[in-house]
Structures are given as structure tokens and as C-alpha cells.
Amino acid sequence: MLSFISFSQPTDANHYGSTRHHPDVEHDSLMDLDDDLGGSRLTCPGEFITSSQTFMRGHGTYVDQDEVIASVAGTIERVNKLVTVRAIRSRYNPEVGDLVVGRITEVQPRRWKVDAHSRQDAILMLSSVNLPGGVQRRKLESDELQMRNFFEEGDLLVAEVQAFFSDGAMSLHTRSLKYGKLRNGQLIIVPPILVRRLKSHFISLPCGVDLILGLNGYIWVSKHVKDIDQGEQGLDAEAVYSNKNDDIDDATRMAISRVSNIIRVLADYFVPLTDMLLLEAYEWVIEQEGDTKDILQEDMSDALVAAISARA
Amino acid sequence: MSSLSKAEKSYIQSSLLSKPPLRADGRALYDFRAVALETGVAPLANGSARINIGRNAHDGGGGTEILAAVKLEVETVADGEGVDGGRVVGTVSCSPAAYPHLPSGALDDLQHDLTSVLHDTVSYLEKKSWLLNLDVIVLSDDGNVCDALFMAARAALWDTKVPRTRSVEYQAKKAGNNAEGNRDIEMDEEGKSGFDTRITKKVTDFELPDYWDEGEILDGRNIWPICVTLNLLPPVFFLDAALQEESSIPLRLHLMFSLPPSEKPRLQTFRLLGPSGVDVPLIKSLIKEGEVHARSIWTALDAKLKDEDIRRNQKARDRFLHR
Incomplete structure (x- = not known):
């Protein structure tokens, strides 16, 4: 009739240990957008995408110190020089005919x-x-x-x-x-x-x-x-x-x-x-x-x- | 999502009245959704609990989510604020994110309504020797807020540890009196001063002999009430309504039961919400049936709370070992 469950706990005590890095420590390769175009790449909010010298920022991104940074979690899309991030969870974006x-x-x-x-x-x-x-x-x-x-x-x-x-x-x-x-x-x-x-x-x-x-x-x-x-x-x-x-x-x-x-x-x-x-x-x-x-x-x-x- | 179309309402109602009764997600009338509970979520509170009714099993979203925390505060009885014997203040606040469709005025009304239900029910008990602030936040609402509210409150109060206190008394030397035997050990070591203008010769205070995490459990842990909401669609009723079901029924009956194991069951409060009415014999039978369901909630909740105690002790021990 009535059953109680637990909130899921992180199973491992070192849950975050392996994945956490200071941003500076992270692999330093400037992202080569052309490589990634084939598969969709996921972003986290605040993640560095590319340099703003060569690309224009679109929806879901912002520029900080000459860097284009994702502001939402989603997939990167690029049209010519325009880089946008399409959010995974968002409200509905209407299009005519929908x-x-x-x-x-x-x-x-x-x-x-x-x-x-x-x-x-x-x-x-x-x-x-x-x-x-x-x-x-x-x-x-x-x-x-x-x-x-x-x-x-x-x-x-x-x-x-x-x-x-x-x-x-x-x-x-x-x-x-x-x-x-x-x-x-x-x-x-x-x-x-x-x-x-x-x-x-x-x-x-x-x-x-x-x-x-x-x-x-x-x-x-x-x-x-x-x-x-x-x-x-x-x-x-x-x-x-x-x-x-x-x-x-x-x-x-x-x-x-x-x-x-x-x-x-x-x-x-x-x-x-x-x-x-x-x-x-x-x-x-x-x-x-x-x-x-x-x-x-x-x-x-x-x-x-x-x-x-x-x-x- | 507060309003439903007439077609939806009548679909839900006719499903409930069909034989056998059906509900939107296939539950039986008296089934609850899964209830997730965790105690000790707020490190700075004396007791706290988080509860979620009907969350998604996989990604943990959705459902009615409520956070309850108990904070003890010391009051001075003399200045009129405090009451000898202590008091309980229950407050409910609703996050605007839980009710995005409500204007702020309606949200305030809802908060006030829930606060008065909680406050009037728990503060009646007067078991405390402190000012006990019971703060509850409704983080999201997917139906059946009232039951969740009382479960969270009970869990937080269950979890509450009251620091042990020892009363201490300071006594100023009486001027010109050299009687050694009268002195308190922790007496103020002030020299004899002719300018001592203090009127009170005696100051009482208390000290905490314990380190912060320890303490005694709250007295009367067993009698904090729980709520069971009977959603009435005569001639049937059902428990744990989802939001859509809630808005398609004419009548709701909240019953707050306290069911300590050794004593007689007590009905603390009951209130009837909704536009239509019921007659007294029906209410009597509903209270009887409500008690049965309340008891099953009560037993399940108690078992879960004991599990939580064990789990947290285990966790604390592990942390101590790995230190």
C-alpha cells in the first residue's frame, strides 16, 4: 500500500574524485570545431567552447575574455561562423506548421x-x-x-x-x-x-x-x-x-x-x-x-x- | 495546471466510479505513490527531513517535494516572548517555483493556510522547553501536499536532538558579607566595589555540556501527528491524489491522527475542504476508515525513520573510521 524508498545516494565515497579538475588542469587543446561536427558534443554550463576571435556567439553561449562559453547544457551546433548551443531541457521553441x-x-x-x-x-x-x-x-x-x-x-x-x-x-x-x-x-x-x-x-x-x-x-x-x-x-x-x-x-x-x-x-x-x-x-x-x-x-x-x- | 477541462474532470471522475475503480496511473484507490524520505539533510538544523511523494524512479524529477527543518531557539520567559514550558511555531513557505501559475497574493494565501493547519495541529502538544521553530518549504507540488507536509514535519521532529543543558547560577558577593559557605563555585570574582549598581544579585544562565551533534531526542517523539487525506467522490474515496485528480474532486477530508503505540489513537484535527457537503454518519465512518489508513502510514513511516537512524549512524561510523 504505502512503501518508503530512499533518495539515491552516491554509491562511491570517491564519487567525484576522478572527474574533478580545476579548469586550468584540463586538457589544453583548443577545441577544433571541425573535428567535432560529425558527432554532437555535449556541453556543461560554463564550459569553454571556442575562441571568440574566429567564431560568433549564438544562443546558449556568452563571451568572456575572448572565449565563447556555453551557458546551458546541450549540444553544440554550428552554422558557418555562428556557434550555438541547443539546450537539452528548455521550453518549447515553436516553428510554423508544428x-x-x-x-x-x-x-x-x-x-x-x-x-x-x-x-x-x-x-x-x-x-x-x-x-x-x-x-x-x-x-x-x-x-x-x-x-x-x-x-x-x-x-x-x-x-x-x-x-x-x-x-x-x-x-x-x-x-x-x-x-x-x-x-x-x-x-x-x-x-x-x-x-x-x-x-x-x-x-x-x-x-x-x-x-x-x-x-x-x-x-x-x-x-x-x-x-x-x-x-x-x-x-x-x-x-x-x-x-x-x-x-x-x-x-x-x-x-x-x-x-x-x-x-x-x-x-x-x-x-x-x-x-x-x-x-x-x-x-x-x-x-x-x-x-x-x-x-x-x-x-x-x-x-x-x-x-x-x-x-x- | 490548476484548472482542468470539463472533459478531463469527467474522465477522471467516471474512471474512479467505474467497477473496478481506475486511476490515471493504474493505482488502486488506497495506494500511495512511492514515498522517498531522508532525515538529517540540513546540517545546521537540530532536525531535518526531506520527503518526496511520487518522484520518478530513474531521474528523480517530479513529485511533491517538501523540506522540513527544526531549529531550537532559546527564549527568555520574562520579557513576554517566551512561554514557560516552551512553545512550537510551525511555518510553511511555498516556493514560487512549485506554483508557477499562482500570483504572489494567492501564494501567500496558500502559505498562510498550510501554516495555520500545521501550526494549530503541532503547537497544541506543548511538550517542549524551548522555542521550537519548525520550518517547512514546499519545493514542488504534484498533489497531496498535506500528507507530505505532516510526514516531513514528523520526520524532522523525530530527527530533532535537543542539546542537554545544565543550569548555572552566578551570584554576586553580598557587600560586607564574608560568609564563605554561601558562595557558588563559579562566582564572579569581583572585588568589593562601592559602585556596584547592579540590582540583581543573581544571574541564571545555562551551559551546554555536550558537543553539538549530540543531545537527547525530543520528548514525545511518538505523538507527533500525521495527516491522511481522504479525497471524496461519493460513494468512494481514495488516497494520495495526484494534482489532476485533486482538482477534479468535489471534497477533501484531512484527518490528523496521532497514534502512539501504547495509548489510544487521537484525532488531533480534521478539516473538510470543498464546495459540496457530507452528512454526519458518513463523516463518522470516514474517520474510522481514515484511522485504518493512517495507521498503515504511521507504521510504515516509523519503520522508515528507524532505518534512517540506523543508516546515519552507520554513515557516521564509517566517516569516523576513514578519518
Whole structure:
């Protein structure tokens, strides 16, 4: 029922002894960037990268006494003379065309503010949503008055990044039947860097579970719905902005929990998520016949990650 | 992440009410997430503990993390500050990093709320002979703060060592009195001065015979209460709600139990939070069931604390050997 564990202790008393150096003692070779371009090199904050005489500093670096120094932990990237460090853990950096999952934080005149795990709240204009029933017309004043019927505070939605405002905030749109309000499931949050760009971010697993992998690290795990692309006209007009869940049977609920736990474990071990990987992980978990909550146990999750990386 | 959409709320609620009940991460209703605990984390405090509920097993991120520390302070009873017999002051502060969505005013309210719960519950006991500052910091919140708060507080108080004291009395010579037998050994060796204007002829103070790390454990170590939160979604309830579950239920019942092994169980405080209501017979049965769960938390926590004591003694011995 209730189990206590310990915080992990450094196992070795001389844990740091072998790796600690004074910066001056460290091997003195000036980093030859051309050598390292093939493989990605990791930096620590404060690590010397190269001389500022020959290179320009980009994001994630600063210059101190003619040296370009990393300010974040991440991978070094170089474009001609520009050196940047891409942070491993950061907020989501939006790009136009990205699929994101967000949560409404505020309703404002003719627009919604959306939390999308970015540095600023995203904005969803009233003019960039579909009206229920798919009618195409200009938005009227009466639509403005009933904005909360479309989305209200706390609602989750899937959308696409449409453009950027001058201050860098992203503008979203949901003008496709694939996009819109989310229901019938639960949200998992992972570091954004773990979601790779895929052919499709709408994944449906054979266990009756749909996944929406938002590039901002928000992942929606829900019950499988009939393919929307097939019968566009047959879609229930009111269902787009509905707050009511469908009937979900216990097996599906179980599967949703299981998939969520798998994603949590993979994120915990910092494994980038792809559709194939999730599918294999799910099959592995089914083979083990364990309880859903056991996936989060350390030995089980160790085994899961080991099995996945062996297959990949 | 305080607000959830209606669809999410109803998904969580209907999962809980289904047969058998399901939770987001597959736990049963009365299961806790793994609780990590360590005592003696703050070297300058008299007792301290760190607790984390539901952290990731691998990289150690996430979860509700709480740090509790006990600092003893000496007070003078005469100037109105101190109370004879000692007092306990509990304070909870919430790190803004734990609640990035809350404005500072709301954070203050939350701090005040948690402080009043903790303070009112622990200071009732009055077992101390010092001013005992119990400071608790909420470093991150992933649900079930209240239970974690009391576990951390109990662990820190369990860990607290009170320095042994010996009272000392200084006595000035009475002018013109040569009676040798009356003198204290540590008497002020002042010459007879005609200008001695001190009114008090007697000064009392104390000294610490011990070196700093030693001391006695706090009296009444066994009676510090723990909290068990029953998250009610009639007709069921569940324990250790995650943040999302917490915001989708109508009612919460905090029960603070003190369960010393030899005495009768004591219900120190209980409070009911949320917009809806419950009737008295239900509360009675909930308290009964809560006691059962509280007891299992209590036993597990005690066992863990004893383990920690052993581990730290072992560590100290090792360090001494390798010196």
C-alpha cells in the first residue's frame, strides 16, 4: 500500500574524485570545431567552447575574455561562423506548421490565450477556429459573445502553429477537422525535446488508444475515434466543441492508463518518442502481463527501457 | 495546471466510479505513490527531513517535494516572548517555483493556510522547553501536499536532538558579607566595589555540556501527528491524489491522527475542504476508515525513520573510521 524508498545516494565515497579538475588542469587543446561536427558534443554550463576571435556567439553561449562559453547544457551546433548551443531541457521553441496541444488560460476579446509550454502564451484568434457545423462565414459579433461556448478556461485543444506575432508569441489555428477540442482521455507532459517530428502526430495504437504527440511535449492519450478524414460530412456538428465524454469501457481506460505510464517511463529515461517505439513498448508490457501501476516500479521500467533499446 | 477541462474532470471522475475503480496511473484507490524520505539533510538544523511523494524512479524529477527543518531557539520567559514550558511555531513557505501559475497574493494565501493547519495541529502538544521553530518549504507540488507536509514535519521532529543543558547560577558577593559557605563555585570574582549598581544579585544562565551533534531526542517523539487525506467522490474515496485528480474532486477530508503505540489513537484535527457537503454518519465512518489508513502510514513511516537512524549512524561510523 504505502512503501518508503530512499533518495539515491552516491554509491562511491570517491564519487567525484576522478572527474574533478580545476579548469586550468584540463586538457589544453583548443577545441577544433571541425573535428567535432560529425558527432554532437555535449556541453556543461560554463564550459569553454571556442575562441571568440574566429567564431560568433549564438544562443546558449556568452563571451568572456575572448572565449565563447556555453551557458546551458546541450549540444553544440554550428552554422558557418555562428556557434550555438541547443539546450537539452528548455521550453518549447515553436516553428510554423508544428502540431501542438495546449490549454486555454484566458478568454479575451476575439482571441484566446493558450498555454502551450512555450515562453509566452500562444494566441488563438477567433478568426482561426472553425464554426460548429463547418459553415464558412465571417465571424460576427454574436460569435464573439459566445466564445466560451467554443473554448473556455482549462479546455484542452490540438492546433497548428500558424504564424508569429512581432513579440514572438505564436498564433495558432484549428481550421481543420483534425484539430479542435480534446476529450475522452488524459494529458501527459514530457520534455518537448523528446517529441520527434514525425510524418503524422496522430497515432492510433491497435489497443484502441489514440495518441496526439504535440511537439510542445504535451501528449494527449485518448480513446480511439473513427477516422475523421473519411467521413468529413458525416461528423456530428455539435461534437466538435462538446465537453461530454463518450462512453469508454474499462478495457480502454486500462489501456489509456497503461500507455500513459509507458510514456511517463520513457520520458523519465529520456527516450525520444516515436510511434514504432510506443507500439513496441506496449507489446512488451502486454507480454509481461504485469499490473498497470507496476510499469512505474524501478525494476520493471529498467527492463522496459532495456528491452526497447535492444530492439531498436 | 490548476484548472482542468470539463472533459478531463469527467474522465477522471467516471474512471474512479467505474467497477473496478481506475486511476490515471493504474493505482488502486488506497495506494500511495512511492514515498522517498531522508532525515538529517540540513546540517545546521537540530532536525531535518526531506520527503518526496511520487518522484520518478530513474531521474528523480517530479513529485511533491517538501523540506522540513527544526531549529531550537532559546527564549527568555520574562520579557513576554517566551512561554514557560516552551512553545512550537510551525511555518510553511511555498516556493514560487512549485506554483508557477499562482500570483504572489494567492501564494501567500496558500502559505498562510498550510501554516495555520500545521501550526494549530503541532503547537497544541506543548511538550517542549524551548522555542521550537519548525520550518517547512514546499519545493514542488504534484498533489497531496498535506500528507507530505505532516510526514516531513514528523520526520524532522523525530530527527530533532535537543542539546542537554545544565543550569548555572552566578551570584554576586553580598557587600560586607564574608560568609564563605554561601558562595557558588563559579562566582564572579569581583572585588568589593562601592559602585556596584547592579540590582540583581543573581544571574541564571545555562551551559551546554555536550558537543553539538549530540543531545537527547525530543520528548514525545511518538505523538507527533500525521495527516491522511481522504479525497471524496461519493460513494468512494481514495488516497494520495495526484494534482489532476485533486482538482477534479468535489471534497477533501484531512484527518490528523496521532497514534502512539501504547495509548489510544487521537484525532488531533480534521478539516473538510470543498464546495459540496457530507452528512454526519458518513463523516463518522470516514474517520474510522481514515484511522485504518493512517495507521498503515504511521507504521510504515516509523519503520522508515528507524532505518534512517540506523543508516546515519552507520554513515557516521564509517566517516569516523576513514578519518
